[in-house]
Amino acid sequence: MYRDTWAEIDLSQIRENVIKIRKFLPRSTKIMAVVKANAYGHGDIETAKEAVEAGADYLGVAFIEEAIRLRNAGLKQSILILTPIRPELVLLALEHDLMLTVTQASWFQEMRKYKPVHTLHKLYVHVKMDTGLGRIGIRTKEEWDEMAPWLRASDVVVDGFYTHFATAGEADNRYLQLQIQRFLEMKEWSSMSRIPINHYHCAGSVAALRFPELCMDMARIGAAIYGFYPEKRVPNIQLKPAFSMHSRLLQTKKLKKGEYVGYNNAYQTDSDQWIGTVPIGYADGWSQRMQNTEVLVEGYRAEIIGKISMDQLMVKLPMYFPEGSKVTFIGYSGEQEIPIQELANHIGGVSQEITSSITDRVLRIYKEGGEVHHEITGSRTKTY
Numbered sequence: 001m002y003r004d005t006w007a008e009i010d011l012s013q014i015r016e017n018v019i020k021i022r023k024f025l026p027r028s029t030k031i032m033a034v035v036k037a038n039a040y041g042h043g044d045i046e047t048a049k050e051a052v053e054a055g056a057d058y059l060g061v062a063f064i065e066e067a068i069r070l071r072n073a074g075l076k077q078s079i080l081i082l083t084p085i086r087p088e089l090v091l092l093a094l095e096h097d098l099m100l101t102v103t104q105a106s107w108f109q110e111m112r113k114y115k116p117v118h119t120l121h122k123l124y125v126h127v128k129m130d131t132g133l134g135r136i137g138i139r140t141k142e143e144w145d146e147m148a149p150w151l152r153a154s155d156v157v158v159d160g161f162y163t164h165f166a167t168a169g170e171a172d173n174r175y176l177q178l179q180i181q182r183f184l185e186m187k188e189w190s191s192m193s194r195i196p197i198n199h200y201h202c203a204g205s206v207a208a209l210r211f212p213e214l215c216m217d218m219a220r221i222g223a224a225i226y227g228f229y230p231e232k233r234v235p236n237i238q239l240k241p242a243f244s245m246h247s248r249l250l251q252t253k254k255l256k257k258g259e260y261v262g263y264n265n266a267y268q269t270d271s272d273q274w275i276g277t278v279p280i281g282y283a284d285g286w287s288q289r290m291q292n293t294e295v296l297v298e299g300y301r302a303e304i305i306g307k308i309s310m311d312q313l314m315v316k317l318p319m320y321f322p323e324g325s326k327v328t329f330i331g332y333s334g335e336q337e338i339p340i341q342e343l344a345n346h347i348g349g350v351s352q353e354i355t356s357s358i359t360d361r362v363l364r365i366y367k368e369g370g371e372v373h374h375e376i377t378g379s380r381t382k383t384y
Helices: 011-024 036-040 044-053 064-072 087-095 105-111 141-151 174-193 205-210 340-347 351-357
Strands: 005-010 030-034 058-061 078-081 099-102 123-128 156-162 197-201 218-221 243-248 251-255 273-278 294-297 300-305 313-317 326-333 336-338 363-368 371-377 380-383
Touching (some): 005 011, 011 205, 011 363, 030 044, 036 351, 044 058, 044 064, 058 064, 141 156, 141 174, 197 218, 294 313, 294 336
Parallel strands (some): 058 078, 078 099, 123 156, 156 197
Antiparallel strands (some): 005 243, 251 273, 294 300, 300 313
16 A cells, blocks of 8 residues: 555445345345445445345446446346436447336437347336436326337337435425325336336335335345445434545644644634644545544544645644554544544535545555455555
8 A cells, every 4th residue: 555545345344234134125125236436435346246245136337337347347137227328339238238227219219220129139128217306217108108119129128117216315205205106107107008017116225224115126225235324214224334434644743823724724723733634635535525524533533624635634633643643534443433424414415425426546445354355546456
């Protein structure tokens, strides 16, 4: 390790989370492990392998590049691309045995320029319905009726019919109930069309854990795999985060009262203070929104002060610490913890936003049963 900033990913914890979720959900419900965005920053290949070993039936990704990366790593499970691909990429998807999300009849019309009906390979699709999130998907009966003839083609298999909820984590579930009712109505459209559909699914992590009765044929589990879920709303299952991040003090100095720290003189000392510099910045994914959050320096809380720069930031130390002292940004230092939810609350976001923003400049150390298994920095891998 050349740089004193690293993230630790506990593969055993990822596997344990999936096992607990598998036991918690209805037996008949399949699990799609969502590993998009490099598995929310945890490592897509590593997470996918752990999830499959723990009982995941499908894998979900955002883009075709992510799916091909999993195939090249030897993953054989069904993979659904959750974002529609361009029609001209259909043969590439078929080459890698990938399932596609479809949302418009016009996509099929354009796709047929590249894949005529009489070609050998069958195209497996999941039809996305927009019940109120307002992103992608079919919203009206007219759109469905326009899509249906394309789905009846002899080389098309409708493996799934799904939607996504907007407010599953909120206390007020009135809008959730509205989306559920809309989805049930849309299911009736599919039934009346007499198009065979293998799986109906509408629940992501929060919906599946809060309301297991919504799981239907499959649940798309992303955030919960990594230990991110609303614990107070789901008291009957205990999942733990698998991600922690650390660095070391690069330099320690004592500044007198009235001196400035950081760009634009963003912080001025109000007394004589020990200031520590840490080699991590916004180019690593620790954005300027993290200003005034706290870290743990050898188990003691210390506030991030001044503006966070590209490669470094400064913290106000409660006392003198020598250079090389361990600094924890996420996770435990001894018995003290910086919970990732604390950071998410500070930025007004969600835990997965933080981990998925950590760039590949930050070394990933993968642990199994407490022991280091391998490390990844950028494109370099070191196995132990």
